[in-house]
Amino acid sequence: MNADELLARWTAPAKRRVITDSLSLALPLVLAPAAIGWRLSGILVAVMIVVIGAAIALLFARHRAQRYDQRWLVRALDASRADMEDSADLLFADPAKLGPLEQLQQARLADRIDRDSPQSLRPDWSRRATFILWIAALLVIGLVIFWPRPGHGPPTLAPSTEALPATPGIPRLVAQNLRIIPPAYTGLPPRDSASLDTRAPVGSRIEWTLRFDPQATVPAIQPVGSAPITLRRDSANWVASRSLDASFLYRVDPASGRGPTPPLHRIDAVADSPPQLRALSPAASLTMVTQGQRSWSPVFAATDDYGVAATARLRVTLAIGEGENVTFSEREIAISGSGPARDRRFSPRLDFGALGFGAGGDMVVQLIVRDTRQPAAQEVRGPSLILRWPSPKQPESGGLQGMVNTTLPAYFRSQRQIIIDAETLIKQKRRLAPDRYLARSASIGGDQQILRGRYSQFLGGEEEGAPEPPTKDSEQHSDDDGHDHGGAPRQSAPGFGAPEDVLAEFGHPHDDSPASSLDPETRAILKQAVDEMWQSELQLKQGHPDLALPFAYRALRFIKEVQQATRIFLSRVGPELPPIDASRRMTGKREGLASRVLAVAPVEGRDGPAAAAWRALGEGPGAIREPIALDSLDRWARDQAAHLPDPLALSGAIDAVRRDPACVACRAKLRALLWTAMARPPAHLARRRPADAGGARYLGAIGGGTP
Structure with missing residues (x-):
């Protein structure tokens, strides 16, 4: 048997004894505080105390067991066994480092070590300390269990x-x-x-x-x-x-x-108040999907005076599609909350792929929670949050009022088609004859002129002509010289911009009309776009599409700014009154005419008994010194209990006057409570103040009399 095996064999019984003794000492120290925690705060606190106390007890027992190592074993063998001859340390020495006599002594000690068992070195039990601690713990636990709680047992009067x-x-x-x-x-x-x-x-x-x-x-x-x-x-x-x-x-x-x-x-x-729900994140009711977003986690907070149920329902409504092809779907998802019962947090994670949410759709979520009231729980629906995934085809705009002209985005997309046609023509220049090249460039210029005319409608038609040059040119022009003279735009070719002709055909061309309006900033940007279109049109009609492209691109950039800034708003239509029959005017005929004076219906007040009792309880000539008929007032107070500030105080005051009609203080208190219980009278026209001396002289002067 080597030294390590010998050490483990002879120290193991002592370590087990110490660990067991330590736990027996620590157990009553853990149970007594756990019982107190259970009595004061419930089972959860008691479990926490037991877990923390057990961990501390194990650490304490391990610390005590670590002291029983090789040094302790050598001292214990030398002190308790004479056959070790104060040489027990040789049992754990390396034989290679010992001399011949030391090796001989080591062999003799190895033969003698087994004459006794390792259990003989175990320390004694801490019987006295253990007994005292257990008695004290049992007394504490008994007091905790049998001590009368508030509301239990015979009351103390x-x-x-x-x-x-x-x-x-x-x-x-x-x-x-x-x-x-x-x-x-x-x-x-x-x-x-x-x-x-x-x-x-x-x-x-x-x-x-x-x-x-x-x-x-x-x-x-x-x-x-x-x-x-x-x-x-x-x-x-x-x-x-x-x-x-x-x-x-x-x-x-x-x-x-x-x-x-x-x-x-x-x-x-x-009364038990219903739960209160609020959205913590996001702060706004409308949120846009960000680039690369694949899920959404709104956060709700639910509070209640006694407790919110641990689970709630999340209603998810999806609106997928655009225009008339919008489909709606609704589902409810069960979610669990976190935090204390009186203030729970609900943060569901909504995966776009699992819900089928995609571009061009809206997701509306609403949380539904209940409190813990029995037998019927109160259910509350929170605010709705909207997550919008804008469609790549059509930009979104916010704060819209009135009807939106949906044909306007089609106008904005036509300028890009002109640029594409011009770039295609430039690539085909080598394969086209000069006259054919000029004709196609002029045709694209005509399309640019049509588009410029349509955008000019939003500016009141004021941009139909070319921008005035810095100086007047005396050059004479003719109708067939290839230049634009600012006349009325010619009609579009069949098929071009068919969806866009709606506004050009039916819209009103003047900005001062109630048909359409643009804010000044958008109007200025659109004016710059029209100016760039005119320069592009000029170069295209002269057969220079390469020179027209810079102007066309700048016009497109301005158009995109207008597109992102606003839409055209159509004003709401006002009421249309019937036409006046002029043939009956100045004739004196009154057939079919009715009085326009509305009948005045008296307002039924709900304070009749209260007002009568208030007047009767006064100090004036209308006061009643005899017992007042309070039965009707008592019935009125019970019927109007939901509208009174303190119905119990009013009932008590009525009862006091009923029992002692001559009590002046009781009557004054009832009268004061009736004044606060009655509805406030509506406002009336203030009576004109009488004229003073100066006013009387003035009135006399303007009336023709003598002041």
Whole structure:
């Protein structure tokens, strides 16, 4: 057996003992904090504490085991075994480096080493420390498990806050507790309230625990405007419970109407708000596909007061095609969110190839989420985001208003055809006769003239003539000298630009017409394009297509700028009134005429009972000192509860006036609440102020009287 095998054999039992002992010491130190975390924050926190604690315990045990190495084994053998003769280090020495006597001693020790087992060198257990730690951990775990939680077990009653005077023989409330158990979907724990006024989510269970002195016989909880809630006896206390469906006012009546009137308490039902959805990325509702983009990942944020469902639906609508050949498809994709339940993020990855999305199409996405409300979850649809893949055939434009003339892009493409024809003619020059070459060049020049005339329509026809030269030329020209004199453009040859003739045939040629308009910047660029067309036309008709190409290219560049900048907008058509019958004018005939005066219908106000009660509660001569008929006002308050700022406060004020009609403070409070509850009256014409002394003299002067 070599030295390494000997070392591993004799240190292994000690290392195993140390690791086991370390884990037994660390386990109670992990379980106790995990139990506390579970009690305070739930099972997830407890699992995290166990995982982190186990990792720390393993590192601690490994660190302790590393101390049991060769040096420890040599010291342990020399200290515990006399037959090693304080020479245990020779067992792990290299024989080649030892002398004859040392080799002889090494052989003797090797024969003696097996007289005992390696288990004899194991360290003892940490029994005392382990026992103390486990006892402490069990005590902590027991306290965590059996310690009463808020909302569980018998409640602790608080002294009553009603402060009613004691009347002999009549019970009064002396101790109270209100327990609120929210619905499970909210994730809120039950809680106890020392006050009888509270706010709780809709669907919560409200439990009252009350104590009276002297002991009551038939106490009850009296909600305002509804049936009483019966209390049942539980030892020395009285208990009752109710599901919270809506806000209500109530009072605790311990003596069935005997004794002083108890004060009102209110419980407000907090409705579960629907989830809130917003788009984080992209920020704009319309986005264009970028070069090389193959997928899209919009990001949505969904928030809720209690929690958003972990999964949502993404509605994807595709519009593929152009013009009348547009096909629509719609599908819904289930996606999962990330983050906490109250603030989730949804970021789906939409692959263009898998969805069939391509150039010339639009992709519209809309996220649909639900909250965790039970039994019926609330569903909300988020904003729609549009991803547009522009078609390579037709540029896109944004901010369009009115109708767009769809024949305009065809005009813009005709200039490129003229350039192509001119370049083809230049390549064929050697194979054509001079007269044939000149005729074809002039024909292309005629096409350029036609196109120039059509673009001039957008400038009001003002560019039909050639640009004026810097100086006047006295040279005389004739109609057949081959030059353009700025006359009316001749009609196009059959078949040329057939799709473009729509605007030339039916459009109005003047810019001041309501048919079309261009913004000043686009108009200036189009004017430069027309000027370059004229120069190109001039060179083509003279038989120089090579000299015309630079002008034609510049005209094309200006046209493309106009194309990318805007389109032609057609103004909206206004209403067409029927023609006036002139034959009936000045005749006095009134047959068939009807009055144009519209009947004025009275406005039905919804504040009738409230307005009457407000006037009656005033201090003026219309005030009523007797008990006011509050039944109609109470019904009005219940019917208009959705429109009132605080319906419970108004109901409480009505109840106070009903119980004590002579209470001045109660009447003033009710009158103030009615003023805020009534609809604001519409604005009326202000009455003209009476004239002062100077105004009276002026009015007298212009009226012909004496000032």
